[in-house]
Amino acid sequence: MALELAPEDVTAVPVLFPFELRMEFEIGETLTITLRMKNCSEKEQTVTAALHTYFNVKAAETIAISGLDGVVYENRVVGAEASGCVQRGDIRIDQEIDRIYLDTAGAVEIRDPGFGRTIVVEKSGSNSTVVWNPWVRKSQAMPDFGDDEYHTMVCVETVNAATDRRTLTPGGSHALTQKVSVK
Template identity: 40%
Template sequence: MSVSVAALNQQFAIPNVLKFVEAGAGVPVIEITGADASARIAVQGAQVLEWQPVGQQPVLWVSRAAIYQAGKGVRGGVPVCWPWFGAGEAGKPAHGFVRTRMWQVRETGQNAQGVFVKLGIGDDAETRSLWDHAFDLELIVVAGKILTMELVTHNTCVEPFTITDALHTYFRTGDITKTEVLGLDNTSYLDKVLDFGQATQHGAVTFSGETDRVYLDTQAECVINDAELKRRIYVAKSGSDSTVVWNPWTEKEKGFADMAAGEYRGMLCVETCNAATDTVTVAPGQSHHLVATVSVGE
């Protein structure tokens, strides 16, 4: 379902604050210029692409080689992974099916926290062929001095369903070799690089090669300590009992057509999620809220 940028602007634009533009054919993007921050959000996939508080450098990372086309996710920003995280069953897309589908714009506005956008998507014959459940999914984004993303899963069917999900956030770093992640000390993790072997984190997470880990049983705030850019990014969360930390490094990067050579040095994923054994069962008529809150300091 495509909706014209003109129609979206007529219904949802906020003069001098929020407008819709086309990033590619059939790929409308919301551009926000608020008092406290600027941001961009793709309607396809409800994917936050940029967030930059006033006076700060960009916080999120998007590849220079990213592709903006209908039915394809953008490499970077905050892809929404739902109703499963990671590889799907045979013939089913990795990280679920909502990140490459067009969502509905349901509401835009401003409040004390910043400029907000509410996007939503529901089940249809195509989604039920992949995952046979009735649902309504919303992402509420508030872009201000703090970026808040709330993914709300509503179970609209008559039986419970079980999901994994993620706000798969790509952060911009000055130099990955001079970057560390705090907040996961003494936390057990599954190491995908080592065939999902289990280990325990000791001290800060540092980077000297491909890193792909699911940290388990953690509700902790993570802090990205970026020595090159002389800043700290704080990632707090709720509704999540696992955190993924990922950097593809040199060899894995070469396998991504939508990632330019050497870009791994300037990015890092710290993902708010329910992944691996951290599943969520939602009863009929009930909802699950996955929330990530991002702020910047020194």
């Protein structure tokens, strides 16, 4: 299945440059999602992109996220140390987390003992990974997010962000792919 967006399809908001997007879905034992971006302008354009995946977990406080040990990240939580942080061991969720992990190409695993499963996120066309959970205060301030929904979700996102922005030549394209499976 595929969804497409062409330059002429975008009329309600200003667009910085003409582009085409194609989102492809392959559904089976592994879910594969690919976002294809094409620069339709006559100039080089630098883009960011993200596949925002909200994973349902039994209890965010009990999960462990592996595959990012030793990786440098940018901390996007207001008031926290912003850059130059290094992940040590598994990621545990016991407060708001909003991080961009840099130079990541390998698989990330979400071990969820409550549901007795491990979610595996593999990717290509991306060298950065976002891990996000709004926790208490931010979830209560978000109008489209239930006050307690942070307990049962985590985002592990395949992205092109921070130092992983992509520059597309005129007519150039880029594909961002994520494969999700459960073991």
